[in-house]
Amino acid sequence: MTxxxxxxxxxxxxxxxxxxFRFRGDRDLVTCxxxxxxxxxxxxxxxxSAAERLARFEQHRMRIEAAALRRLGEEPAPKQxxxxxxxxxxxxxxx
Numbered sequence: 001m002t003x004x005x006x007x008x009x010x011x012x013x014x015x016x017x018x019x020x021f022r023f024r025g026d027r028d029l030v031t032c033x034x035x036x037x038x039x040x041x042x043x044x045x046x047x048x049s050a051a052e053r054l055a056r057f058e059q060h061r062m063r064i065e066a067a068a069l070r071r072l073g074e075e076p077a078p079k080q081x082x083x084x085x086x087x088x089x090x091x092x093x094x095x
Contacts, residue, residue, distance in 0.1 A: 005065075010057055012050045019057045020081070023068070031081040032068045038086040060089075067092050 006022035018033035039056045040046045047053040067089045
């Protein structure tokens with residue numbers, strides 16, 4: 001499967017405690033979630049607001065997307081959103 005950045009904006013999902021972002025696949029859209037805890041661990045402290053979480057996502061976007069691409073390369077395209085936790089991002093190579 002070839003994946004490309006989606007033009008859809010990323011967004012904060014308080015009920016999921018995650019930021020949602022997407023990739024365009026060959027035939028469909030792949031939805032990914034990165035946990036708030038992962039974003040907090042990247043910065044070493046909790047975010048104070050949704051705006052701060054979104055800014056953190058943007059700041060670390062390349063590293064987060066690289067982790068998602070690694071996971072998607074190891075697994076078939078998920079029917080449910082691919083959820084990234086801190087270990088997925090922190091244990092991978094820094095970008």
